[in-house]
Amino acid sequence: xxxxxxxxxxxxxxxxxxxxxxxxxxxxxxxxxxxxxxxxxxxxxxxxxxxxxxxxxxxxxxxxxxxxxxxxxxxxxxxxxx
Amino acid sequence: xxxxxxxxxxxxxxxxxxxxxxxxxxxxxxxxxxxxxxxxxxxxxxxxxxxxxxxxxxxxxxxxxxxxxxxxxxxxxxxxxxxxxxxxxxxxxxxxxxxxxxxxxxxxxxxxxxxxxxxxxxxxxxxxxxxxxxxxxxxxxxxxxxxxxxxxxxxxxxxxxxxxxxxxxxxxxxxxxxxxxxxxxxxxxxxxxxxxxxxxxxxxxxxxxxxxxxxxxxxxxxxxxxxxxxxxxx
Numbered sequence: 001x002x003x004x005x006x007x008x009x010x011x012x013x014x015x016x017x018x019x020x021x022x023x024x025x026x027x028x029x030x031x032x033x034x035x036x037x038x039x040x041x042x043x044x045x046x047x048x049x050x051x052x053x054x055x056x057x058x059x060x061x062x063x064x065x066x067x068x069x070x071x072x073x074x075x076x077x078x079x080x081x082x
Numbered sequence: 083x084x085x086x087x088x089x090x091x092x093x094x095x096x097x098x099x100x101x102x103x104x105x106x107x108x109x110x111x112x113x114x115x116x117x118x119x120x121x122x123x124x125x126x127x128x129x130x131x132x133x134x135x136x137x138x139x140x141x142x143x144x145x146x147x148x149x150x151x152x153x154x155x156x157x158x159x160x161x162x163x164x165x166x167x168x169x170x171x172x173x174x175x176x177x178x179x180x181x182x183x184x185x186x187x188x189x190x191x192x193x194x195x196x197x198x199x200x201x202x203x204x205x206x207x208x209x210x211x212x213x214x215x216x217x218x219x220x221x222x223x224x225x226x227x228x229x230x231x232x233x234x235x236x237x238x239x240x241x242x243x244x245x246x247x248x249x250x251x252x253x254x255x256x257x258x259x260x261x262x263x264x265x266x267x268x269x270x271x272x273x274x275x276x277x278x279x280x281x282x283x284x285x286x287x288x289x290x291x292x293x294x295x296x297x298x299x300x301x302x303x304x305x306x307x308x309x310x311x312x313x314x315x316x
Contacts, residue, residue: 015302018193022308023137023158 084128085113085168087160088121088143089153089306090179097121097146104143105136113165115172118179121147122168128161144306152189154182154311182311189255189274190304192283196242196291197298198235198267232264239269242295246271249290253279259309272309280304 086105097110104110108123121143130136140158147153162168172179214220239262247257256274263270275283284301291299 014300018302018305019141020134020137022155022191022193022305023141 083124085162085165086123086125087156089147089155091119091147091153092151093119095150105130105139110143115169152186155306155308186307186310189276191307192273192275192303194271195300196269235264235267236262246290250286253283274310
């Protein structure tokens, strides 16, 4: 498969949201300002503390209310990363 | 020095020098371990900055690996103490990792979302209405109506999912991550699709969801098979 065949399809914002959804999964702190929505529905939620997770992961782990103090990946490691 | 993991791939595939820049702008290299290679970077610390740039860099490396073979992608932030630690981790899971590479060989992941009811999704009156407070009976009626609406949404989602599964049975090797979010309302699923059938898969899903059901389809991909490779994230 060439690189051109492997380009992403679909709406750019949705693709960005899906990129985060695939890459993050367990939730991670992102230092940035990203809001992903389609048809006024937030698919990826950005909290005031910039803790991002997919809606599905949020429902599975119910961690959206968990306070996050610093912008590193300790959350990921604590939840079972290598 | 800590070793950052992007993906595991069948042995014999080196990252191309021209595109081999990963998280924290670190060079990407292959780390050999038996029948498998890991695509890794040496990073300065045991955690990497959780930036959008690093998320994109991680996926870009995995995407480059996709042009060589089908990798088992890791999630963002998988850091081992050093190369030996990572090799030990791979040896402990070698059978599982090899099974994962066989499971996803020559396939990509397509992510499918369907808005089940455009009126509700855009903020319809029922979804935004508040519970009545003037009588207990009105409140119970409101509760029952809300519950009924959610059940209707879930039933509709199941019917749609069954039809999609039926119609795409020839082009989808495996389905995962099926979920219905009644409150949105949204149906989500991940399809593992052979590379050569991606265009056909798009056509079929479009025909079922948008033409036959008249619903809004959001289909992204092809992605590396993140959803089908939990073995690389243990």
